[in-house]
Each structure stands twice: as C-alpha cells, then as structure tokens.
Amino acid sequence: MEDKNLYKVPTMAEMAQNGESPEVLFWVGCAGSFDDRYKEVTKAFIKILNKVGIKFAVLGQEESCTGDPARRAGNEFLFQMQAMGNIQVLNGYNIKKIVTACPHCFNTIKNEYPDLGGNYEVMHHSEFLQQLINDGRITLKEGGAFEGKKITYHDSCYLGRANDVYEAPRKVLETLDAELVEMKRCKTNGLCCGAGGAQMFKEPEKGNKDINIERTEEALDTGAGIIATACPFCMTMMSDGVKNKEKEEQVKVFDLAELIAKNEKL
Amino acid sequence: MAIFQQILFIAVVATTGYLLFKRILRIRNNIKLGRKTDRFDNKSERWKNTLLIAFGQKKMFKKPIAALLHLGIYVGFLVINIEGIEFFLDGLFGKHRVIARFLQGINMTGFYTVTLNIFEFLAVIVILSCVFFLIRRNILGIKRFDGIEMTHWPKLDANLILIFEIILMFAIMTMNASDQILQSRNVAGYPQTGRMIFSDIFASPFYQNLSTPALIIVERVAWWIHIIGIFAFAIYVTYSKHLHTALAFPNTYFANLNAQGKIQNMDEVTKEVKMMMGMPVENEESTNGNEGEIPRLGAKDVNDLSWVNIMNAYSCTECGRCTSQCPANLTGKKLSPRKIMMDVRNRAEEVGESIAKGGKGLEDGKSLLGDYITKEELFACTSCNACVEACPVMIDPLSIILQMRRYLSMEESGAPQSWNAMFSNIETSFAPWKFPPSDRFKWADELAKEQENADENK
Incomplete structure (x- = not known):
C-alpha cells in the first residue's frame, strides 16, 4: 500500500517501446476521456484492471473518435476517415483484443471496423467483467456496500438490441448481492435513453416529452435507489432525468464498473 | 346451365x-427499382429464419x-x-x-x-x-x-x-x-x-x-x-x-443477418477515402466501369434504396408494433417507422404507375425525401433498433432512415447545425466535443493525483 503508483495506466507506446504487448487494449472512448462524469468510470475500470492484475494498455493521446456519431448522423466520409486512422494505429500496434466501456465504440469497432480492415476481438466492459467473475477473479461479497439494495439496470440499445448483450451486465450486478429490479420495458423491449443515433449531439426534435424523462420515470417507478448503466450517453441522459425529477438525493446513477470498484473498496 | x-x-x-x-x-x-445488395449468402440460416419467424410466427408471440x-x-x-x-x-x-x-x-x-x-x-x-x-x-x-x-x-x-x-x-x-x-x-x-x-x-x-x-x-x-x-x-x-x-x-x-447495430458500409466512399489517405485501392476495374455514372450518396428517392428496403415496404402489414415501440414516436415526435415503410411503398407505387403509363417515373419532380418523408422525421431517430426488433416479419425501417440521413449530410449539407458542429469537432479535435486533443489523456494524471491525495490523507 506504500506504492505511490498503485494504479498504473500503461500506454501502448510505452509497451511497444519495451517490446511488450498487452493482453487487452482498453479503448477509453471520447466520453471516458473528456466527460467529467464518465472519467470516473474510466478510473474505476482502471482500478479493477490493476486489482485483478490484467496486463493492459491504453492508447492515450493516440486514441481518436471511432466515428460512430458521424456515421449515424449520415457523414460516411468522416466516419471512414476516423475509422481508417484508428485502424492504422491499432494494426500498427498489432492489437488483438480490445475492451471498452462505451457500447457505441464497442459496436463500431466490433461490427463496422472489419469492413475497413480492422479485425479484433472486441468486448464491452460488462462482458469483460462477467468473464472476470466467471474466472473467480471478482467474487460475490457478502456484506458489501450494496447488499440488499434495490438496483435497476437500464439496457443500452447499442449493447442490447444492437449486439444481444443482455445477460453480462445483469450477471455483473449479481455479484453485488443487491436486489435487481427490472423496469417495465427491459432487455429486447428496453426503451432508449434518447441519446443514440447522434441525438447526443443535438437538441431533440419537437415533441411532447423528452425521451430520457420517459425512461427516468420508468426507472423511478421501480423504487430502486440506484440506476445502473453501461454506456456514457445513457449515463448522461439518466442523470439529467433524475436531476429533472429532483430525485438526485435519493437516486444515484452509476456505471457497472463503478459499482464493482466501490464494492471492492477500490 | x-x-x-x-x-x-x-x-x-x-x-x-x-x-x-x-x-x-x-x-x-x-x-427492382432499388439498388443491388447481396442477401444470397448463408442459406441455411436464412431458411431457418423463414421457418421460425415467417412460417412459425415466432416474433408475433411478443x-x-x-x-x-x-x-x-x-x-x-x-x-x-x-x-x-x-x-x-x-x-x-x-x-x-x-x-x-x-x-x-x-x-x-x-x-x-x-x-x-x-x-x-x-x-x-x-x-x-x-x-x-x-x-x-x-x-x-x-x-x-x-x-x-x-x-x-x-x-x-x-x-x-x-x-x-x-x-x-x-x-x-x-x-x-x-x-x-x-x-x-x-x-x-x-x-x-x-x-x-x-x-x-x-x-x-x-x-x-x-x-x-x-x-x-x-x-x-x-x-x-x-x-x-x-x-x-x-x-x-x-x-x-x-x-x-x-x-x-x-x-x-432476405432479412439482415448482421448484428443489428452494424450499419452497412459504403464501399464507394471507402475507395475515395483510401485514395485520399494514399492507401492502395482494390477493384480498380470496377471504379473505371462505373465511370460517368456517379451514384448518389445516400438515399433521396426509392431507387437509391436497396431492393430489400422496397420489398420491406411491400411486406409491411401496418400493424404498428414498430411505431408503438419507437422512443421518438412515444414522446410525440413526428417519426413513425410504420409511416416510413408506407411512404416507401406509396412512392414506389407512384413511380411504377408513372413508368407503366410512359410517364416521367422517377423524374416526376417529386422524391421520397421531402414529398413523403421530412427531415424532421429522419432527425428524430435514435437508431435504437426498437422498430427492427418489434417487426414480426423482419422489416428494417432504420436502414432506410440512415440512408436518407446520409443523403442529407453528404449531398445536401442538410444536417442540423449542431451535427455540423459535431462533425467539425471530430475533424479538428478528434472527438465529438470541442476539447483540445492534448487533454485526452488528462484523466490519467487526475487519477495519479487522486491517489497521491488519498495517500497523503492516510
């Protein structure tokens, strides 16, 4: 515990210089790098990676937007420029396996980069955490901070419907020994937070309600004190929703990695 | 008698x-007004889907x-x-x-x-x-x-x-x-x-x-x-x-077998981007073969869509399961995935009727975009795939919406202002938000600092 650099954040450049290669590259994503709230998720995940002793690396300043919002907003040129730039970097380092805490980055790198020459094994951090649990590297803690607490999980569209990842996040939550309560619309029927498809970067079109309010109301209806998310955009939208409903004292929005890190007292 | x-x-x-x-x-x-797309691969999975979902009505039972x-x-x-x-x-x-x-x-x-x-x-x-x-x-x-x-x-x-x-x-x-x-x-x-x-x-x-x-x-x-x-x-x-x-x-x-989150790659764009980046381009011949006729980027009218998109429109039962699941529609926005499908069908019928009568067909001064589907509808989509998931017969309204957005963004520069700002942020700062690229790795410094503080407090 005396070690000042308990949590290391090795970059790919350093590793390559030492002739080393990581087990997995942690793709941080723009939200994980710049958004104050989501930086906490990045840090939590770094702590977990350090704790379980995974040999990982990040790209640091060499990382760049995957191009997801550009593609979904219709700007295919910009998307492909970004994608090819990233693929050059990733292939240059001979990256084989990537983990990311952003379902949008996850979907793009996993499903859309192969057409442009980027072929990697890509995992969302929920799947990665589930694997750590399966391998016994993270275990259920009795008497933890969340024991018996009501938690509801909000499915991210880009994780759920887009990639059929429904079980991993729930399995992760199970290790908290909390009470998992589902919203009325969950899994394949889950309601979007309202931010996908580049909506994050514009005002909503005219309507009678904001989507995140609709979803937040549903989450609040469960009576859960914690809304668990697994996506930076969902995190923003649900936090805004809770704030809008003036419930931020009673209801907190956390990412899966944060919950695990807290439970592990990291 | x-x-x-x-x-x-x-x-x-x-x-x-x-x-x-x-x-x-x-x-x-x-x-067949639609563009070519290859949906002839993976026959066994396609037959399986047909048996389970069409013949067996699997998705109806939601x-x-x-x-x-x-x-x-x-x-x-x-x-x-x-x-x-x-x-x-x-x-x-x-x-x-x-x-x-x-x-x-x-x-x-x-x-x-x-x-x-x-x-x-x-x-x-x-x-x-x-x-x-x-x-x-x-x-x-x-x-x-x-x-x-x-x-x-x-x-x-x-x-x-x-x-x-x-x-x-x-x-x-x-x-x-x-x-x-x-x-x-x-x-x-x-x-x-x-x-x-x-x-x-x-x-x-x-x-x-x-x-x-x-x-x-x-x-x-x-x-x-x-x-x-x-x-x-x-x-x-x-x-x-x-x-x-x-x-x-x-x-x-003929439904899409890829992960629902995957958007179809535009190979014509790939070629251009590769040339811009000085990378080798394959299939040089096919580039030459297409000379003279540069296809429109994205979709403005039915002939810019794929034939599967148009078949989707003819297969629509107007049951509205898509629209009832659409987050945009649920919150009062104009978008209704069912309407998108009906519009495509109506426009295809209109064009077909005109061609049959020796009329102007696609050149009748109208188009799917504008005369049938408005920007406002297209911009309301969150690409959440709820409509795709809901459809009992595997219709994909999202594919049409995204192709039309491509036309708006690339051919008309018709994207909303804030999207254009997002585009230029990605171009200049490599992130959709306007942060200096040099700040991208600052979180690691913050993490180190937090630890130092934590250690000092011990």
Missing part, C-alpha cells in the same frame, strides 16, 4: 390470372393475444385453401365435389368428412378472430392502430380485409349447409359428404324450409361468392397491406 358455369369459371380464372400476373410483374419491377388470433386466421387461411383445389376442379369440369366422389369410389368418405369438418372448425375460428379483430381495431381504441398515417385507405384496408374474410367464411358455411340439406333430400348431383357439423348446427336452420330449387340456387350462389371471393381477394391483396401473406416469407428470408 353447367356448361355456362364452366365457361364462366374458365373466364374468371383467366381474368384473375392475367390481372394477378400483371400486378405481380409490376410489384417485382417496383422492387403479443400473445394478437398472436393467437392471428394464428387462427393464418392456419385457417392456409388449411381452408386446400379446399380450393376441389373448388377449382369442380369449376373446371362443371362437376360438384369431384374429390368427394373420388373418395367415395375408394371407400374413403370418412376421410373427406373429417377434412371438411376441420375446414369448418377453422372457418368458425377465422370468423371469431376477425370479429374480435374488428372490435379491437374499431372499438377498443388501441393506440398503435391510430397515428397520422392510419387514415383513409390504410384504415379502410384493414377493415375491408377482415370483412372480406368473414364473407368468405360465411359463404363456405352457407354452401355446406345448403349442400347437406340437398343431400338429405337425395337431389341428384349432390354426393354424400357425411355430416359437416358446424354448418349443420349454425347455418342449416336458416335454409331448412327452402324448396329444393331455391336451395340449389343458394348453394350455387354461395359457391360462386366463395370462388370469386378467393380470386378477387388474391388481386385485392396485391394492393393491400395484406400482401404480407405472401411477402413475409421472402422478406424474412
């Missing part, structure tokens, strides 16, 4: 065949009550139409119940009786389901049957089909009831079928007191209503949302 009926029957069959053939050809041509009622009509439709074989032979040869006679000859009347009773049982189920559907659609006020696109023809169409089916089933029952009474009176030309329970119980009482000549007329009229009804229905279906009865199968077969 018999020969007159025979001639009439053959004339009806020929007319139906001709009209149907023309109509199918038109729809085929309209679908709404169990509707699914059961629909299953009743669907099974009824499939099974009762087997009787159509006998109808057809009877009409052609001017005989009555050819198959019954044949089975009588080989001592299998019992089989005929059982089969007809199954048909009648299903006919009753179909009638009940249709009545329930009519009540549901018109009285119970179910939200997904409403919406701006569900007025006029679509609304009428939905009811007409149900009424049509009820009439057809009533014709069967009437025919069988009068037939049975004629059999009991030993009228020549009416071979014994055995008791057909449902028509005997429910329909016979109405006809019991008629004279034999009157009964023969009733039986003949019911027969003709049924057979003309089937033919008319077959043609009607091609103009109706009811076309899904046929197209649900190919539509499911």
Whole structure:
C-alpha cells in the first residue's frame, strides 16, 4: 500500500517501446476521456484492471473518435476517415483484443471496423467483467456496500438490441448481492435513453416529452435507489432525468464498473 | 346451365390470372427499382429464419393475444385453401365435389368428412378472430392502430380485409349447409359428404324450409361468392397491406443477418477515402466501369434504396408494433417507422404507375425525401433498433432512415447545425466535443493525483 503508483495506466507506446504487448487494449472512448462524469468510470475500470492484475494498455493521446456519431448522423466520409486512422494505429500496434466501456465504440469497432480492415476481438466492459467473475477473479461479497439494495439496470440499445448483450451486465450486478429490479420495458423491449443515433449531439426534435424523462420515470417507478448503466450517453441522459425529477438525493446513477470498484473498496 | 358455369369459371380464372400476373410483374419491377445488395449468402440460416419467424410466427408471440388470433386466421387461411383445389376442379369440369366422389369410389368418405369438418372448425375460428379483430381495431381504441398515417385507405384496408374474410367464411358455411340439406333430400348431383357439423348446427336452420330449387340456387350462389371471393381477394391483396401473406416469407428470408447495430458500409466512399489517405485501392476495374455514372450518396428517392428496403415496404402489414415501440414516436415526435415503410411503398407505387403509363417515373419532380418523408422525421431517430426488433416479419425501417440521413449530410449539407458542429469537432479535435486533443489523456494524471491525495490523507 506504500506504492505511490498503485494504479498504473500503461500506454501502448510505452509497451511497444519495451517490446511488450498487452493482453487487452482498453479503448477509453471520447466520453471516458473528456466527460467529467464518465472519467470516473474510466478510473474505476482502471482500478479493477490493476486489482485483478490484467496486463493492459491504453492508447492515450493516440486514441481518436471511432466515428460512430458521424456515421449515424449520415457523414460516411468522416466516419471512414476516423475509422481508417484508428485502424492504422491499432494494426500498427498489432492489437488483438480490445475492451471498452462505451457500447457505441464497442459496436463500431466490433461490427463496422472489419469492413475497413480492422479485425479484433472486441468486448464491452460488462462482458469483460462477467468473464472476470466467471474466472473467480471478482467474487460475490457478502456484506458489501450494496447488499440488499434495490438496483435497476437500464439496457443500452447499442449493447442490447444492437449486439444481444443482455445477460453480462445483469450477471455483473449479481455479484453485488443487491436486489435487481427490472423496469417495465427491459432487455429486447428496453426503451432508449434518447441519446443514440447522434441525438447526443443535438437538441431533440419537437415533441411532447423528452425521451430520457420517459425512461427516468420508468426507472423511478421501480423504487430502486440506484440506476445502473453501461454506456456514457445513457449515463448522461439518466442523470439529467433524475436531476429533472429532483430525485438526485435519493437516486444515484452509476456505471457497472463503478459499482464493482466501490464494492471492492477500490 | 353447367356448361355456362364452366365457361364462366374458365373466364374468371383467366381474368384473375392475367390481372394477378400483371400486378405481380409490376410489384417485382417496383422492387427492382432499388439498388443491388447481396442477401444470397448463408442459406441455411436464412431458411431457418423463414421457418421460425415467417412460417412459425415466432416474433408475433411478443403479443400473445394478437398472436393467437392471428394464428387462427393464418392456419385457417392456409388449411381452408386446400379446399380450393376441389373448388377449382369442380369449376373446371362443371362437376360438384369431384374429390368427394373420388373418395367415395375408394371407400374413403370418412376421410373427406373429417377434412371438411376441420375446414369448418377453422372457418368458425377465422370468423371469431376477425370479429374480435374488428372490435379491437374499431372499438377498443388501441393506440398503435391510430397515428397520422392510419387514415383513409390504410384504415379502410384493414377493415375491408377482415370483412372480406368473414364473407368468405360465411359463404363456405352457407354452401355446406345448403349442400347437406340437398343431400338429405337425395337431389341428384349432390354426393354424400357425411355430416359437416358446424354448418349443420349454425347455418342449416336458416335454409331448412327452402324448396329444393331455391336451395340449389343458394348453394350455387354461395359457391360462386366463395370462388370469386378467393380470386378477387388474391388481386385485392396485391394492393393491400395484406400482401404480407405472401411477402413475409421472402422478406424474412432476405432479412439482415448482421448484428443489428452494424450499419452497412459504403464501399464507394471507402475507395475515395483510401485514395485520399494514399492507401492502395482494390477493384480498380470496377471504379473505371462505373465511370460517368456517379451514384448518389445516400438515399433521396426509392431507387437509391436497396431492393430489400422496397420489398420491406411491400411486406409491411401496418400493424404498428414498430411505431408503438419507437422512443421518438412515444414522446410525440413526428417519426413513425410504420409511416416510413408506407411512404416507401406509396412512392414506389407512384413511380411504377408513372413508368407503366410512359410517364416521367422517377423524374416526376417529386422524391421520397421531402414529398413523403421530412427531415424532421429522419432527425428524430435514435437508431435504437426498437422498430427492427418489434417487426414480426423482419422489416428494417432504420436502414432506410440512415440512408436518407446520409443523403442529407453528404449531398445536401442538410444536417442540423449542431451535427455540423459535431462533425467539425471530430475533424479538428478528434472527438465529438470541442476539447483540445492534448487533454485526452488528462484523466490519467487526475487519477495519479487522486491517489497521491488519498495517500497523503492516510
């Protein structure tokens, strides 16, 4: 515990210089790098990676937007420029396996980069955490901070419907020994937070309600004190929703990695 | 009399065949307005989907009550139409119940009786389901049957089909009831079928007191209503949302097999980007081959979409499951995935009609974008795939929305201001937000600092 650099954040450049290669590259994503709230998720995940002793690396300043919002907003040129730039970097380092805490980055790198020459094994951090649990590297803690607490999980569209990842996040939550309560619309029927498809970067079109309010109301209806998310955009939208409903004292929005890190007292 | 009926029957069959053939050809041509896309791979998975989802109606059962009622009509439709074989032979040869006679000859009347009773049982189920559907659609006020696109023809169409089916089933029952009474009176030309329970119980009482000549007329009229009804229905279906009865199968077969989150790559853009980045470009010949005709980026009109998109539109049953799941629609935005599909179909019909008449076709000064679908609808989509997930016949409205956004962004520079700002942020700062790129790794410094502070506090 005396070690000042308990949590290391090795970059790919350093590793390559030492002739080393990581087990997995942690793709941080723009939200994980710049958004104050989501930086906490990045840090939590770094702590977990350090704790379980995974040999990982990040790209640091060499990382760049995957191009997801550009593609979904219709700007295919910009998307492909970004994608090819990233693929050059990733292939240059001979990256084989990537983990990311952003379902949008996850979907793009996993499903859309192969057409442009980027072929990697890509995992969302929920799947990665589930694997750590399966391998016994993270275990259920009795008497933890969340024991018996009501938690509801909000499915991210880009994780759920887009990639059929429904079980991993729930399995992760199970290790908290909390009470998992589902919203009325969950899994394949889950309601979007309202931010996908580049909506994050514009005002909503005219309507009678904001989507995140609709979803937040549903989450609040469960009576859960914690809304668990697994996506930076969902995190923003649900936090805004809770704030809008003036419930931020009673209801907190956390990412899966944060919950695990807290439970592990990291 | 018999020969007159025979001639009439053959004339009806020929007319139906001709009209149907023309109509199918038109729809085929309209679908072929779309661009090429390869959906011929992975045959085994495609057949599996067709069996499970189209034939087996797997996705219907997300709404169990509707699914059961629909299953009743669907099974009824499939099974009762087997009787159509006998109808057809009877009409052609001017005989009555050819198959019954044949089975009588080989001592299998019992089989005929059982089969007809199954048909009648299903006919009753179909009638009940249709009545329930009519009540549901018109009285119970179910939200997904409403919406701006569900007025006029679509609304009428939905009811007409149900009424049509009820009439057809009533014709069967009437025919069988009068037939049975004629059999009991030993009228020549009416071979014994055995008791057909449902028509005997429910329909016979109405006809019991008629004279034999009157009964023969009733039986003949019911027969003709049924057979003309089937033919008319077959043609009607091609103009109706009811076309899904046929197209649900190919539509499911050719559905997207990739992860739903994947957006189709634009290979024409890849080529250009590679050249810009000084990377080797494959398929040099095909670039030259396309010279002179630069395809439009994204979709402005139906011919910019793929043929699968247009087939999707023709397969749509307008059930509204997509729209009822759409987060944009649920919160009062203009977007309705069902409307997108109906617009594509209507535009394809309009273009096809114009071409057939020697008109301007696609060059009629109109387009899918603008005249049918507005920017506001396209910009409301969150690409959440709820509509795709909801569709029982594997329609993909999202694919159309995204292609039209591509046209807006790349050909018209018509994206919303804030999206254009996001684009330029990505170009200059490599992130959708305007942060200096040098700050990208600052979180690691922050993490180190937090630890130092934590250590000092210990």
